[in-house]
Structures are given as C-alpha cells and as structure tokens.
Amino acid sequence: MAASITLFLISIFMLLLSLLLLPIPCHSADPDPLQDFCIADLRGALSLNGFPCKPTSKVTSDDFVYSGLMNEGNTSNYLGSFLNVANIFAFPGLNTLGVSMTRIDIAVGGVTNPHWHARATECGVLIRGKALLGIITSRNVVYARNISVGEMYVVPRGLLHYHLNVGEEPVLAFSAANSQLPGTIYIAQNLFGSTPSVPDQVLAKAFQLDQSVVDQIKSKFVG
Template structure:
C-alpha cells in the first residue's frame, strides 16, 4: 500500500503535466493568433483580390462604395478595357514644366478592382514633377526619352535622401507613401511611363497640400513648423 507521500506525489505529477501541456498549447495558440492577425492586417492594407473575372466601373451608378460599382457584365465591351492617348505628348506649358497623363479606373473602367494603373509623364527641359506622395501605391517607372534625376526621402527619423540620374531605358521604383520627385536634367524633352499598384493611387503634392490647403493652415502653425517668420509663410501661401 502506498504511503501518503507517494499518493500526493502521483496526484501532483498528474495535475502538473496536463497543466504544463495546456500552457504550452496556450502559448502556441497565442503566437499563431498574433501571426494570423499580422497577416490579416497586411492583407487589408492592399486592395482586395477580385472575386470575378472583372468589375468594369459603372460611372453612371449613384452607389457610393470604396471604389467603383460594377457595370452589368452583359453590357461590357472591348472598349471598357482600352485607352488611347499615351502616344501623345502632354502640355508642359506650366510653371513646373511637366504634365501627368493618368490611366486610372476613371479613364479605363476595366481597371476597376484590378489594383493597378499607369501614367505618362512629360517634362520640358528642366521640368519638374514636384515632390509628392502616393498614399495608396508603389510606383515604378521607366524612361522612354531624356535624362531624369529622381529621388525619394525615407521616413522619420532618418529622412535619408536617395537619388539617382536615369537615362533612356532605366527603371526606378518609389516605395509606397514616400515623398519623391522627378526632374528633367537635360536640354531636351523627357518622357516616362510609370505603373502604380492601385487603380486610384492618389497624389499629395507637398507644396500644394501644406501652403495651398483649403481652408488655409494657420500661418503661425506653419511658421513654427518650418522655423521661419510668418511673413515668409504668407508669401508662400500667396503662391498656392
């Protein structure tokens, strides 16, 4: 017959091992849950995959959704997937000397839900596509003509400036959300074609957003932010 010590030891071990196993399982479940939530967040950070062959945008629909509603598939035609015009030079007769010709879902309805778009950008000699961001897209471009200086700035706190001069046939990528620009550094015209990872990438031009906001950002806020006199801010806001 077992003594009291052996009896309590056996019961203690029997209670310990299941509890230990349960704790290990709980830890693994917590880890798996964290991983699952992380990947779920990443999946939600990009445009959802289409659940059908296509969803041609219906510009006449009054329904407001995050994107554009679908046209009746039986009414879809080849022209819904077609755009003509990127062979034409954009009008660069403006203060910056550049012109962006977009091909988004609004110009090419067949792009709706496909998560991609493109633009043609023309630059007069020394023309500039001013510093801006695309809040919803990565951008990759290739130079068709001319010589361009391109660059982007990394996020805080480093704010590292990464820049390169591109020639015809070169390719460069701008990570999503980062401030970037292109400038023609040649004496002739320059042209690029760029692809973006959203049907509606959005564009925030830094100067316009900061100094041309509507209604205007109070000048004293900008003066403190940029560490300049308020009169300097007034002059800049007057230009936008």
C-alpha cells in the same frame, strides 16, 4: 505540479491566440478582383473593392482600352512638368484590378512636384531624355541617380520622390502603380492649398517661416 501544467497550457493558449490575431500578409495594394472584370460604373459609390460594375450587357471592347496617354502633356506651368494619370476615374476598366499608369512629361529644366503614393509602389521606365530620380526615405536619406532611356526604376510605397529633367530635351516616362487609386500626396499643395487650410501657426513653426512668408506661399496655391 498541477499548477505548473495549468500555467503551461495557459501560455500555449496565449501564444496560439496571438498568432491568430497577427495581421494577415497582404501581397497587393488593392483587394483581389472577384470576377473576370468589373468595368466601373462611376455613378455609384466607391467601396473597398472599387466601384459597382457596369452591366455586362453594356460592356464593349472600348472599355478595355484607354487612349488618354497618347498625347504629350502641357508643361507650360511653374514646374515645367505634367503628370497624366490613368487611374480608375480616368479609365473605368481598371476597376478592381489593382493597377494604374501615369504618363510623365517634363520640359528641359522642369521637375515633378515632390510627392508620395500612400497606397502603391511605383515602377517606371524612361522613354526619352535624361532625368534625375530622387527618393527620400523615412530616415531623411536621399537616393538620387540619373536615369537614361530604357532604364527602369522603382519607388517603394510611401516614399517621397521627384524627377528632374537634367538633359537637353523633354523627358517622357511611363510609370505603373499597384493600385487603381494610388493616393498621390503632393507636399506643397496638401500643406499650403488644403481645404480647410492648415493653421498658419503650424506651417510657420514647422518650416521656421515668418507669418508673411506663409501668407505669400499660400497665395500661390489659392484655387
């Protein structure tokens, strides 16, 4: 009888211990701010909660405003698109706030480079034009839909996605992410233009390509 009670108590203890060790739910991509604001001092080292704070005595109203998203991006590149990212490096006022924005310009027929955000969910709205939004899940299922002016879209954190201009005028969209530094990963650049480079054997086998084709692709991402 005593052995049964002891075993029962041990089981209860282990259950409580396992509950205590469960990960605490996180409701945002970045840690919560610890003060009213913390304008980033980019000369300091980036830590878990952002950059060190600029002295309050040196903070001005301009630190809370960013004008970098006003102008149309240069889409005269091989993709026909330009992403103007307002993260903590571009807009120090975002420091510790867990949010950033991007202006998306896509020329007619252009596409955004397929990518995902390692640390954030993306939420956007189309301002001009017509675009095909494609989202690819971890099970290789593609959810693609044309979006029109005024429509809002969401891309869950970590999912591969792209935008294709399917209209007859340039596309303009604005998106927000719940991280001051979303961690954008572009497939092509990361695999074929990384430093040091990914071994050719890995790329050749993964994409089932000849060595000459791997070399050709890599040459397009040099510099």
